[in-house]
Amino acid sequence: MMERRHKRRTRGKPKKKKRFTALYISCIVLLLVAVGGYLFRKQLTLVAFDWFVSPTLESKLEKSYQPRQSKEQQPQETIAYQKEPFSVLLLGTDQRPNEKARGRSDTVIYAAVRPAESRVLLISIPRDTYVQIAGHDSNRDGEDDFDKLGHAYAFGGEDMSMATVEKLMEHKVDYYATINFQGIQDAVNAVGGVVLPIDQPIENKNPLHIKFRIEAGKPLYNGEEAMYYVRYREDSDFNRTKRQQIFLNAMADRLLNIDGITKIPELLDIMGANFTTDMEPAFITGLGKQAISQGNPQISSFTITGEGFKKKGLYYDRANEQELEYARLMIANWLDSDTTPQTLRLPDKQDIQ
Structure with a gap:
């Protein structure tokens, strides 16, 4: 046993x-x-882009592709590796659903892009900045009118906005990309929310403004909260433009992973007519693939501040001339193909993500 x-x-x-x-x-x-x-992870993300995004992305982008009316654009060269720097005017508009009017550009950002190094410089210009609106002469005195920068979009769409910013910054704008704030809300919801550094509640208290309150310390914020975050302005226009830059960085982080990459075609469907650009679909797809292969882009931000004043009962913002000139010098440096990573001029006030 x-x-x-x-x-x-x-x-x-x-x-x-x-x-x-x-x-x-x-x-x-x-x-x-x-x-x-x-x-x-870079290679896996690139494979995901090739398998799940590229086959449909270009066809989706065709719906958003709107060449400018003011001039005939040169065909955009589609090459495997984009090296030359270029500029894009990013516009966020406040057009309401079912409105026929264009609305105004609530967000105006001059972006200098250096694809060879995956670096982007964002120069934010407050919408109330007092500027000469290029091509707008309402009293027909032979001089372009002075008005708020955000009104350029209402008067003449992307063309007038680009011409006005070119005149202000003294540098050419190569392309534009416009998104309606409804598109921002839908896009954030589609990716399951976005991470925002809100350490104290944000609340609209002005009785003339839309009532809302964004709680602090949440792990993710939904589309409506993100939209209110970028539009809140009861502290200052400067802080508002900084929040817009933070949001762009946060969305880039959210999208530049495998899950986010595969959702890009779906996002374009969701945003629909809320997103337009004159960058050709193949050009955008090539840039996206290059950015993924090179790693997450570094985004440097600078906001042109100013001093508020009233004219005929209306509030305007007079841009700080020193900061305006500083921004022009940075743009010249970033758009110069001879500039090296070592000689790249970074803003004194910067947020690099």
Whole structure:
């Protein structure tokens, strides 16, 4: 009887050993997969872009592609590796749903893009900045009218906005990209929310403004909260433009992962007519693939401040001339193809993500 017990014990040991060995091997395999996924996350994201995004992205972008009416654009060269710097005027409009009027540009950002280094410079210009609106002469005195920068879009759409910003910044704008705030709300909801650094509640208290309150410390904020975050202005126009830059960085972080990348075609469907650009679909797709292969882009931000004043009962913002000139010098440096990463001029006031 003792012999039978001993045999039973000896027969049970190999099974336990095999189970332990299988578990050990499984753990090693899982560890290797996890480490490999981390080390090769760029390659995996690029594969996801090629497999799930590229086949449909260009066709989706065709709906948003709107060449400018003011002049015939040169065909945009589609090459595997974009090297030359270029500029884009980013416009966020306040057009309400079902409104025929254009609305105004609530957000105006001059972006200098250096695709070879995956770097972007965002120069934010407050919408109330007092500027000469290029091509708008309402009293027909032969001089372009002075008005708020945001009104350029209402008077003449992207063309007039681009011409006005070119005149102000003394640098050419190559392309535009316009998004309606409804599009921002829908896009944020589509990616499951966005991370925003809100450490105290944000609340509209002015009785003339839309009532809302954004709670602090949430892990993710939904589309409506994100829209209110970028539009809140009861503290200052300067802080408002900084929030817009923070939001753009946060959305870029959200999209530049495998889950976010695969949702881009869906986002374009959701945004629909709320997003327009004169960058050709193949050009955008090529830039996206290049950015993924090179790693997350570095975004440097600068906001042109100013001093508020009233004229005929209306509030305007007079741009600080020193900061305006400083921004012009930075743009010249960033758009110069001979500028190296070592000689790239970074803003004194910057947020690099």
